[in-house]
Amino acid sequence: MHNNIMAAGSRDRPPMLATGRYAQWRSRFLRYVDTRPNGDALRKCILEGPYTPTTVIIPAVPATDNSPAVPEQTTVETILNMSPKNKAHFESEKEAIHLILTGIGDEIYSTVDACKTAHEMWEAIERLQQGESLNIQDVKTNLFWEFGQFTSHDGETIESYYTRFYKMMNEMIRNNLTVATMQVNVQFLQQLQPEWSRFVTIVKQQHKLDEVSYHKLFDILKQYQKEVNELRAERMAKNANPLALVATAQPYQDPYYQTSKSHKSSAPISKASLPTRSHATTRHKGKETAKPITPPSESAYEEDSDPEQAQKTSSEG
Template identity: 75%
Template sequence: MHNNIMAAGSKDRPPMLGPGRYSQWRSRFLRYIDTKPNGEGLRKSILSGPYVPSTVLVQAVAATEGNPAIQQHTTIETVLNMTPENKEHFLSEKEAIFLLLTGIGDDIYSTVDACKTANEMWIAIERLQQGESLNVQDVKTNLFWEFGKFTSRDGESMESYYSRFYKLMNELTRNNLQVTTMQVNVQFLQQLQPEWSRFVTVVKQSKEIDTISYHTLFDILKQYQNEVNDIRAERIAKSANPLALLAAAQPYSDNYYQAPKPQRSNATSSSTRPSASTRHKGKEIAKLVTPQSESVSEEDSDPEQAQRDKGHAK
């Protein structure tokens, strides 16, 4: 509403002071004053203060028939003896106060209304709006920070991402923050989740992102939403099933931990295989080193055979 009134340039009332628009309002208000028949007096009342009547010198007047003589003296200036310029300035004070109170909102009305003159009101409005300008600057700084840090959320749909981005862009526009089309599109594309990367590449290769709007980017990317959902589902399934991850990593682990098989050559096999003579010698040696306990055990087991063996020996 404020913007409509300010832009309309109504002749019936002054422009309204909107939030964060003091510099525009000040210029338009003074231009509105200049359109008034007593614009010069109004401007003087607002910028310089009310006209203060001064003392004037009244010349002596000789006595006439029926009128006494008037001596030369000084008196306070009145509307009757003011110059036209001073009179216009003097009479414009009340109208200037009315116009200022009509052009401001309720948020600062009580503070401004406590002032006694139009000039005091003008100064109070400027002082109040300077404080608001600092708040507006903070808002702009925060919006720029939010724009730079804006990113999509894990599992968020393209419609939800676009809706949040759209609201942020509206806030930037409402606060007169200018961002180029290229900056907007780059931010829109780069802040998507990794599962969108393949489709973002497709868009960059097929479109001039410095000329189209982010609305067009949304229309293109939303066509890939089902494919992105499949990619997300596969990623979640792998994360939720450790066995699937283990199976996927098994070929790599087997190759890593499997011991290398020795390579056998004919020379090696022939040199390491024992010969027949060697096996025979081994058996003879085994007979020679038969423990005594084994011989004793044989005599004990068959005493008659042992006696016959002794007789043959004799």
């Protein structure tokens, strides 16, 4: 509020020149000058320069009975023989200088104060502000470019991302750059890392991006930071050792492989017993009847559970 009052001025003081506001200040300053009782004279001092006394011609005076004739002569104009209009112009110079110095800041005060007249000061301010205007345009161009290139960093938290975005938007506002709310929100959401895509979709479905602020979007998204961290950790693990993850996941994808592996690990097969079991025969009424081949794991279980059957088999052999 105080800055706005200073910029606008008051009845007792001229407006203050603010960065990037030269055009507005110039108009306000001259309007303020016009409100002064000697406004015309002040305006002449500022825009044209101080009144310079000239030579005046004093007409000849004819002789009279009491005095001799006085010839025509020229003399330098003084405050005593100036016209009222010229006198007002002449006397307003110091006031004009005071008003100008009152209306500028410290950053250009020394440069302007070095000038000798109010008009020189006025032109110096204009030159300084034209150069500043060029610099401001460069700043604006750079800020628009930064806005278009803004993106989140890999592994960055939503708080850090929001803080950087917030600073950039404040800098744009400070330089009188305006961007539509919809464009700001789209940029804020689209530049997040891929882990945020699911939650960005949720936000877009629940809110109208041309009506809500990016501050509100941040408040909504930060509640998903934990889930994003988990997705990020999973992605980093895959990138670090993809072959190990494939080997670990394969038994769960192949039931046959899982079953075969469980048989091998629970009952190792003796190489010496396999031929004996597979070729064992029994004499019955002169004929050879082949025994059914029993899987190694099942035969091992039967021999352990029925000792008598195991002894009979060994005696027959």
